[in-house]
Amino acid sequence: MSDLVRVENLKKYFATPHGILHAVDDVTFSIERGKTLGVVGESGCGKSTLGRTILKLHEPTSGKIFFEDKEITELNGKQMKPFRQEMQIIFQDPFASLNPRMTVYETIEESLLIQNLVSRKDKKAIDKKVREYMDLVGIAARLINSYPHELDGGRRQRVGIARALALNPKFIVCDEPVSALDVSIRAQVLNLMQDLQAQFGFTYLFITHDLSVVKHISDEIIVMYLGKIVEKAPAKRLFANPVHPYTKALLSAIPVPDPDFKANRIILQGELTSPIDPEPGCRFAKRCQFACDKCRGADIPLKEVEDGHQAACILA
Amino acid sequence: MADTLLEIKNLKINYETDDGIVEAVNDVSLRLEVGKTLGLVGETGAGKTTLARSLMRLIPSPPGKIKSGEVLYGGKDILKLNEHEIRQIRGKDISMIFQDPMTSLNPVLTVGEQIEEVIQSHNPQMKKEELHESAGDMLEMVGIPRDRAGEFPHQFSGGMKQRVIIAIALACNPKLLIADEPTTALDVTIQAQVLDMINELKNKLHTSMLLITHDLGVVAQNCDRVAIIYAGEIVEEGDLHQVFKKTAHPYTIGLLGSIPSLSEEVERLNPVNGMMPDPTNLPKGCKFSPRCQYATERCKTEQPEIRDIGNGHLVRCFMKEKGNE
Numbered sequence: 001m002s003d004l005v006r007v008e009n010l011k012k013y014f015a016t017p018h019g020i021l022h023a024v025d026d027v028t029f030s031i032e033r034g035k036t037l038g039v040v041g042e043s044g045c046g047k048s049t050l051g052r053t054i055l056k057l058h059e060p061t062s063g064k065i066f067f068e069d070k071e072i073t074e075l076n077g078k079q080m081k082p083f084r085q086e087m088q089i090i091f092q093d094p095f096a097s098l099n100p101r102m103t104v105y106e107t108i109e110e111s112l113l114i115q116n117l118v119s120r121k122d123k124k125a126i127d128k129k130v131r132e133y134m135d136l137v138g139i140a141a142r143l144i145n146s147y148p149h150e151l152d153g154g155r156r157q158r159v160g161i162a163r164a165l166a167l168n169p170k171f172i173v174c175d176e177p178v179s180a181l182d183v184s185i186r187a188q189v190l191n192l193m194q195d196l197q198a199q200f201g202f203t204y205l206f207i208t209h210d211l212s213v214v215k216h217i218s219d220e221i222i223v224m225y226l227g228k229i230v231e232k233a234p235a236k237r238l239f240a241n242p243v244h245p246y247t248k249a250l251l252s253a254i255p256v257p258d259p260d261f262k263a264n265r266i267i268l269q270g271e272l273t274s275p276i277d278p279e280p281g282c283r284f285a286k287r288c289q290f291a292c293d294k295c296r297g298a299d300i301p302l303k304e305v306e307d308g309h310q311a312a313c314i315l316a
Numbered sequence: 317m318a319d320t321l322l323e324i325k326n327l328k329i330n331y332e333t334d335d336g337i338v339e340a341v342n343d344v345s346l347r348l349e350v351g352k353t354l355g356l357v358g359e360t361g362a363g364k365t366t367l368a369r370s371l372m373r374l375i376p377s378p379p380g381k382i383k384s385g386e387v388l389y390g391g392k393d394i395l396k397l398n399e400h401e402i403r404q405i406r407g408k409d410i411s412m413i414f415q416d417p418m419t420s421l422n423p424v425l426t427v428g429e430q431i432e433e434v435i436q437s438h439n440p441q442m443k444k445e446e447l448h449e450s451a452g453d454m455l456e457m458v459g460i461p462r463d464r465a466g467e468f469p470h471q472f473s474g475g476m477k478q479r480v481i482i483a484i485a486l487a488c489n490p491k492l493l494i495a496d497e498p499t500t501a502l503d504v505t506i507q508a509q510v511l512d513m514i515n516e517l518k519n520k521l522h523t524s525m526l527l528i529t530h531d532l533g534v535v536a537q538n539c540d541r542v543a544i545i546y547a548g549e550i551v552e553e554g555d556l557h558q559v560f561k562k563t564a565h566p567y568t569i570g571l572l573g574s575i576p577s578l579s580e581e582v583e584r585l586n587p588v589n590g591m592m593p594d595p596t597n598l599p600k601g602c603k604f605s606p607r608c609q610y611a612t613e614r615c616k617t618e619q620p621e622i623r624d625i626g627n628g629h630l631v632r633c634f635m636k637e638k639g640n641e
Contacts, residue, residue: 042503043474152591153360182359183530187574187587194584209503216576216585239578253508255533257575259556267512268505271473 003030003066004171004203005054010063012046012053019277023049025227026063026299031171031220036197036204038218038235040211040250044272046227047207048092051173054205055087056080067171085115088164092176094156098148104159105130105144111166133162137192154185158192165196173205178213190217211254215239220308223247226275226283229302233309243311246284282312290315321524322348322371322410322492327385329366329375329548336596340366342548344385348492353518353525355539357532357571361592363548364528365415368494370395371526372410373402389492408438411485415497417477421469427480428465431455434487454483458513475506482514489521496528511538532575536560544568547593547603550622554629564631566608602633610635 012024023046031037039047052058054065056072065073072083091097098107108130112118118125131141137158148156157177164172174193178186194217196202208214214221214235221238223231223246231244242248249266270287281296282288288295294314302310324346331338341363348354358364369375371387373394387394389409394402414420422430431451436442442450452462458479469477478498485493495514499507515538518525527539535542536556543553544567552565563569570588590607593599599606605615614634622632 042505154591182592183532183571183574184359184588185591187576187585188589190576191585191587211504212576212578215578216582236581249505253504254578255507255511255531255537256578257532257536257560257572259536259560261536265508265512267508271475271506 002033002069004033004068005205006030006066006069007054008064008066010050010053010065011061012049012058013061016276021276022046022227022278023275024053025278027224027227027229029222029229029232031203031205033170033203034197034201035219036206036217038214038221039205039207039224040209040214040221041224042209042250042272044226044275045224046275047209047224048175050224051089051175051205051207055089055173057089081115085117085167086170087173088167088169088171089173089175090157090160090164090177093180094153094160095148095180097160098156100148103145103147104134104139104151104162107159108133108162108166111163115167117167129166133166136165136196137162138188153181154189157181157189161189161192161196165200168200169202171203171205173207175207176209177206179208179210186213193217211251223250226272226278228283228299228312229310230284230313231309231311232302237306237309241306241309243305243309243316244284244313245288245290245315247311282314319350320347321350321389323386323388324367324371325386325388327367327370327387328383329363329370330381330383331379332381333379333596338379338595339598340380340548340595341370342598344545344548344550346543346550346553348524348526349540350491350524351522352540353527353538355535355542356526356528356545357530357535357542358545359530359592361595362545364545365496366548367545368412368496368526368528371492371494372406372412373397374412404438407434407490408488409490410492410494411488411490412494412496413478413481413485413498416501417474417481418501420481421477423469426466426468427455427472428452430480431465431484431487434484438488450487454487455480457486457517458483475502475510478502478510479513482510482517486517486521486523490523493518493523493525494528495525497530498527499534500529500531507534514538532560532571544571547595547598549603549632550630551604551632552630553622554627558627558629562629564625564629564636565604565633566610566635567604570607 008028010024010027014021014023041047053060060073064071067083109126112129113120118129139155139158178189206217218235221235222229225246231247242251249268252266268287273286280299282300285291285295300312300314302312303316305311305316324344327341327344329341331340344367356364382395428451431454432447435450436447452465455462455465460479499510541555542559543550546567552559552568573586588607601617602615602620605611620632620634622630625631625636
C-alpha cells in the first residue's frame with residue numbers, strides 16, 4: 001500500500017479587492033494507488049481549486065504536494081513537464097473544455113505529440129493510437145474528423161477522457177466530469193470510468209457535488225465546507241454514520257428516488273457564508289443548529305472518531 | 317378523482333427549421349388536477365420545456381408550430397385564445413418558474429420593481445403604495461426581508477434569485493404553477509430549502525403544479541403523479557407508487573437503473589444504452605425501440621398506443637398488452 005498523491009497543509013488563497021479569499025485552507029490528505037478519493041461540497045467550497053492546485057494549475061500559497069513521494073510544490077513549469085504526463089484532469093464542462101477548432105483526431109493527437117509519446121512523423125502510429133483511444137472510451141470511428149460542436153455532451157466528455165488517457169497517466173483529477181450530462185448518459189460515463197480504472201489501475205480524485213455519484217465511485221470521501229475538510233471517511237461509513245452536522249444536513253437533503261422513503265430532512269438555514277477573510281473557528285457555525293461559543297474563536301481540527309473516520313466538530 | 321384544472325389533449329408541436337422538421341411534442345395527453353402536483357420527467361431534448369411553454373403559449377413561432385391538439389383550461393382552449401385573452405391568463409392563472417435563476421431576472425430593475433410589475437399588470441387599479449406593500453409581502457413570503465426590495469438581482473445569490481422568481485410567479489395567486497427545473501442550478505441544501513418552500517406555499521395557496529425535472533429523486537419527494545416523456549411522447553404515467561414500484565416501461569426502468577443508490581451497494585449501474593434519437597429523424601414504430609433490449613420486429617414498425625394497465629397506470633409498450641405479460 002503506497003500513497004500516490006499526498007497533500008500536506010495545502011493552502012490556496014486569492015487576493016481580491018475585498019480581502020483574502022481562502023479557497024483551500026489547510027487541507028491534508030493522501031490517496032492510495034489505484035483508489036478513488038471523492039471530494040464533495042457545494043459551489044464555492046473550494047473543491048475545484050483543490051483539484052487544480054494539486055496539479056499545480058494554481059500555485060499553492062503554502063503547504064506541500066507529493067507525487068510518488070517526490071515533492072512537486074516548488075517545481076517550475078519546465079520541471080513539471082514530466083509529471084504532467086502522469087497527472088491529468090478531466091474538466092466539468094464538455095462544451096467549454098474542448099478546442100472548437102480541433103477535430104476529435106487533432107485533440108487526441110495533441111496529447112500524444114506534446115509528450116513525444118509517438119514520433120511526429122509516424123502518421124500511421126499516431127492514427128493507430130488515436131483510434132485505439134477512441135475505441136477505448138466508446139467513440140465511433142466515423143466521428144474521427146468531427147468537431148466538438150457536432151458532438152453531444154456525452155460524446156464530448158468521452159473525448160475529454162480520451163485526451164487525458166492518451167498520456168497514459170497514473171493520476172486523474174476528475175472535476176465534476178458527469179455533472180453536465182443527462183442521467184442515462186451520466187451512468188454510461190461513470191461505468192466507463194470504473195472500467196478504465198479496473199483495467200489500468202488509475203488513481204482518481206473525483207470532485208462532485210452529487211452525493212449519490214460520489215458514494216458510487218469513491219473508496220474514501222472528504223467533505224469540504226468553505227475551504228476546510230469537515231469530515232473524511234471511507235465511503236460506506238460516511239453514509240452509514242455521518243458525524244459532522246454539515247455532512248448530516250447534506251446527506252438528508254438528497255432527494256431519494258423512492259416514494260416510500262420519508263426523509264428526515266434537516267433544512268439548513270441561510271447559505272454559504274463568504275470565504276473572504278473568514279473569522280477563525282468553525283466555518284459552518286453560522287448555519288449550525290448546535291453551534292456554541294466553543295465553535296468560535298479557534299479553528300476546529302479534524303479528530304478521529306473511529307478508525308479511518310475523521311470529523312472537524314467539537315461534538316464529535 | 318379530484319377536479320380537473322387543465323387538460324392537454326393530443327398535443328403535437330413541431331419546430332420547422334431549415335434542417336428539417338423537429339417533432340418536439342407528439343400526441344401528448346395529460347390531465348392536471350386541482351391542488352395536485354404532476355411531475356414531468358425526461359432527458360434533454362425530450363420535449364419537456366416545449367410542452368410546458370405551450371401551456372402559456374410561449375412557443376416562439378416561427379419556427380414553432382402547434383400542429384394539433386387542445387389545451388383546455390376552464391372550458392376554453394388556450395391554444396385558440398387571442399393575444400389579449402392569453403395575457404389575462406399568463407402570470408395570473410398560470411405562471412411559470414424558469415430553470416436558470418441567473419438569467420431570468422431583469423438585471424437593470426430592482427427585484428421589488430419586478431414583482432410589482434406582474435401585480436400591476438393584472439391589477440391596474442392598484443396604487444403605488446399598495447403595489448409596494450404587496451411586493452414586500454411576497455418577498456417575506458419567500459423568506460427574503462422586505463427591505464431588500466430595492467436591491468438588484470446581482471446582489472442576490474442563486475438560491476435567493478430563485479426565491480425572487482418564485483415570488484414573481486406566485487404574486488397573483490395563480491391556479492397553476494409550471495416549474496421548469498426550478499432547482500437544477502442550485503446546490504443540494506439550497507434545493508431542499510427551495511422545494512420545501514414551494515411545497516409549503518403550494519399547499520397554503522391551493523395551487524396545482526406541473527414540476528418538470530430530470531431528477532427522479534425530486535419527483536419521488538414532491539409529486540402526486542408522474543409522467544415520463546421520451547422523444548416527445550409520454551411513455552409511462554401513473555401515481556408515484558405505480559411508476560417507481562411497478563415500473564413497466566423499459567425506458568423508465570433504465571432511468572431508475574442509472575441512478576446510483578444511496579441505500580444499496582451497486583457495483584455497476586444499468587443505464588439505457590445509446591443516445592436520444594435525432595428529433596428531426598425519429599425512428600419508426602416505438603421511438604425507444606433502437607435502445608430497448610426487449611425490442612422485437614413489431615416494435616420497429618408499429619407504433620404502440622398508450623394503454624391503461626390498471627388503476628390509471630398508463631404505459632406505451634407492446635409488452636404490456638393483454639396476453640403478453
